[in-house]
Amino acid sequence: MASKNAPPILVLHDLDTVKEELTAALETADPQHRTGLEEALRIVDRHMAVSDEERTREWVRRLIRDAGIDVARDQVRAVKAVRDAVPGLGLIAANSLVNSVR
Known part of the structure; x- marks a missing residue:
């Protein structure tokens, strides 16, 4: 429970779902789209590593x-x-x- 002395800040991010969708898209992607999807996954992984x-x-x-x-x-x-x-x-x-x- 937040108090006046503790920040009532809740960080929301649902990157797991985004990663799952990108991974699924990559599995069926045309070769021309694979590079972009792979880069998107690297970006998501980078963001997932942030506390x-x-x-x-x-x-x-x-x-x-x-x-x-x-x-x-x-x-x-x-x-x-x-x-x-x-x-x-x-x-x-x-x-x-x-x-x-x-």
Whole structure:
């Protein structure tokens, strides 16, 4: 259960299903499509190797960057941007997320 001090962030991704569909498509693919499907599988595998923590950090980095904030210069604005993006997120949790990308 999330609290004001712990980020209530749930990382959702269903890459297993995507990989299964690509693998099935590859099994019956015409030779002209095989290279593209093989590359798509390599991309999916790369994304599957990323931890939920790293996905969360990347989301925070993107959020702060898209807000035009330099976290090294303005941590307060960065924390506010994260809290605005996640209604109900506590100050400690938001600060922790921002610190994780510094």
